Amino acid sequence: MSxxxxxxxxxxxxxxxxxxxxxxxxxxxxxxxxxxGARAFVIFSLCALALVKAALVAAYFMHLKxxxxxLILIVVSPLLLSGILYVGLVPDAIxxxxxxxx
Amino acid sequence: xxxxxxxxxxxxYENQLTPGWGKLMMWVxxxxxxxxxxxxxxxxxxxxxxxxxxPVPATHLGVPLTALxxxxxxxxxxxxxxxxSAIKHGDRKGWLGxxxxxxxxxxxxxxxxxxxxxxxxxxxxxIQSNPWGVNTLFGSTFxxxxxxxxxxxxxxxxxxxxxxxxxLQGAYSAENNSSVEIVGLYWHFVDLIWILVFTFVYLIA
Numbered sequence: 001m002s003x004x005x006x007x008x009x010x011x012x013x014x015x016x017x018x019x020x021x022x023x024x025x026x027x028x029x030x031x032x033x034x035x036x037g038a039r040a041f042v043i044f045s046l047c048a049l050a051l052v053k054a055a056l057v058a059a060y061f062m063h064l065k066x067x068x069x070x071l072i073l074i075v076v077s078p079l080l081l082s083g084i085l086y087v088g089l090v091p092d093a094i095x096x097x098x099x100x101x102x
Numbered sequence: 103x104x105x106x107x108x109x110x111x112x113x114x115y116e117n118q119l120t121p122g123w124g125k126l127m128m129w130v131x132x133x134x135x136x137x138x139x140x141x142x143x144x145x146x147x148x149x150x151x152x153x154x155x156x157p158v159p160a161t162h163l164g165v166p167l168t169a170l171x172x173x174x175x176x177x178x179x180x181x182x183x184x185x186x187s188a189i190k191h192g193d194r195k196g197w198l199g200x201x202x203x204x205x206x207x208x209x210x211x212x213x214x215x216x217x218x219x220x221x222x223x224x225x226x227x228x229i230q231s232n233p234w235g236v237n238t239l240f241g242s243t244f245x246x247x248x249x250x251x252x253x254x255x256x257x258x259x260x261x262x263x264x265x266x267x268x269x270l271q272g273a274y275s276a277e278n279n280s281s282v283e284i285v286g287l288y289w290h291f292v293d294l295i296w297i298l299v300f301t302f303v304y305l306i307a
Contacts, residue, residue, distance in 0.1 A: 010187060013180060013183045013184065013187070014180075016180075017176065017177070017179075017180040020176045020179075020297075021173065021176060024169065024172055024173065024176070027301060027305055028165075028169055028305070031160075031165075031305040031306075031307065039307075042306075042307070043306055046301050046305050046306050047301070047302075047306075049301070050297055050298050050300075050301035050302070051298075053297045054294045054297050054298055057179065057290050057293055057294040057297065058290075058294060060183075061179050061182070061183050061286075061290040061293070062286075062287055062290045062291070062294075063283075071126070071129060074126075074129060074130065074133070075129055075132075075133060078133045078134075078136065078137055079133075079136065079140075081137070082136070082137055082140035082144075085140060085141070085144055086140075086144055086147075089144055089147070089148050092148065092152075093147070093148055093151040093152065096151055096152035
């Protein structure tokens with residue numbers, strides 16, 4: 001990074017696109033995995049894959065990786081708040097999860 | 103920036119902190135929009151975890167067709183970055199072509215989604231009932247999440263069309279293309295949200 005925002009080598013968009021396509025195929029394959037013991041693993045993997053894909057889109061297609069630090073802070077801080085929203089729902093959700101009890 | 107001096111502190115502040123007001127405001131809008139989707143997804147998760155009669159989505163929803171739709175939207179995001187790249191290099195032909203392809207991808211996505219919705223409605227799945235005896239919230243959360251996202255795609259296609267018309271009038275160039283970057287941000291965001299919705303609503307069983 002030269003320190004001048006907006007001036008950077010253009011990322012390899014073809015590779016980003018390919019990664020997104022491949023990760024989508026991986027998701028579809030993981031979703032095919034069945035079995036009692038595998039359920040938590042499948043759900044965790046699918047969530048992780050989706051978040052990785054979303055991060056790829058934000059970082060490269062939306063250029064967030066190459067933006068000024070201030071802008072990255074502006075974008076990331078509300079996401080932390082939404083993280084709190086999800087954590088807040090956990091106690092309520094835990095008491096209702098049926099499949100974990102088995 | 104010839105007029106910068108007349109704008110006193112505003113322009114100077116922009117240079118220090120922001121990437122340009124238009125772009126900054128689009129990011130701020132997208133953050134608030136992300137919070138809307140976060141709220142909807144959180145509600146969806148809470149409702150689903152608390153339900154004992156939630157169906158496996160793939161038994162009622164057409165996952166292969168929607169996977170194709172996901173692929174189309176990812177491709178349209180790809181053509182959008184190529185469009186911005188083309189205008190930055192002053193390649194007018196490539197710019198218009200990629201922008202047109204992006205619009206076409208968005209319109210195709212909407213068409214397939216309309217087909218899917220029609221199919222489900224004909225089967226009897228509505229926002230408050232379904233013929234399968236499963237939790238009725240399955241239908242309402244599905245329509246609200248995919249519908250809210252679909253409205254974003256529709257808005258995006260109209261937004262892209264406006265940019266396309268302006269482009270035909272020669273409004274953008276290698277030096278003047280911030281509007282293109284801004285519409286691109288919106289379009290990629292719509293793609294990003296769909297990646298999450300597709301996984302949570304269609305794939306997780």
